[in-house]
Amino acid sequence: DVILTNPPFGRKQSYRVVRDDGEVDTEREDYDRSDFFVTTSNKQLNFLQHIMSALAPNGEAAVVMPDNVLFEGGAGETIRRRLLRNFNFHTLLRLPTGIFYKQGVKANVLFFDKAPPSDEAATKALWIYDLRTNQRFTLKERPMTRADLDDFVACYRSGQAYERKESERFRKFPLDALMARDKLNLDIFWLKDDTLDDPDLLPPPDEVAAEVVESLEAALASFRSVAAKLQGA
The missing domain is CATH 1.20.5 (Single alpha-helices involved in coiled-coils or other helix-helix interfaces)
Structure with missing residues (x-):
């Protein structure tokens, strides 16, 4: 099967309870489900766990997620480790800022397949396409079009991943290099932001x-x- 989804973004991790005496308590909104392997109040991490548990063997998923899913420690690190171990997390598309959900939100598309049980990690390497650095889009004034994704689609090589080649915006990161990163941080960039040195590019x-x-x-x-x-x- 195939799962294509963009779970709702949100950082609310607690809720208010009004007691009989009128006092207000704030409680964490944790999710403790038998099909989840870690308990967290982070909604995005829980959506990712839900998709991972719902995906059928050999199923494919493409999921839009905010940046915090790539670098958050604790439960985030545990989930990323499971994602690399039990799934073939083969591609990460870093989307431009401000084109998804609302202005300023940074989002990505995670592409992964559910692998059969094995003693070895299913992910051998993660390919990352940077469509964010030195890219300028807005929701209304300069919206992103399908043509802006042409290079990524060409690099992706659907059904022919073995023919992928690195380019300026498309890089391959072997599993051992990912596992060596602090807290398994997958918030990876390598291109230089030209606007930092040249104000005329703003x-x-x-x-x-x-x-x-x-x-x-x-x-x-x-x-x-x-x-x-x-x-x-």
Whole structure:
């Protein structure tokens, strides 16, 4: 089978409980499921565990996840270790900032297959495509199009992974190199951000202004939603 999904992003990890005496308690929102191998309040990590448990043998998955899934310690490290061990986590697409969910959110697409049981790790190497560094897209002013993914699709070589070749944006990282990284951090970059040295490469003022307006409008929409819920409470 194939699982293609973009679980909802969110950092809320607790909820409020109003006791009979009117006092408010804050409790962690942990998920303790028999098919999960680690308990955590991180929703993205739990969605990833759910997909890993639901995927059938030899099944394929492509999942959109925020950056924290790649570097968060504790439960995150345990899940990444399991992902490399029991699945063929073969490709990671680093998406540009600001094209998914809302402005400023950094997202990735994780491609992995469920491998049959084995004494050896299913992942031999992780190929990472950097579509983020020195790339400039926005949701409205400069949206990403299908043509912007052409190079990644060509590098991916669906059904012919053995023919993959490294390029400026596409790099291969062997399993032993990944396992040697502190906390199994997979938040990996190698390209130089040119905007750090050349201010002329920064977006034009009108585009920056449009992004600010877009962010403010999104914030106002969120505040209106909260205000409406409070009025109805």
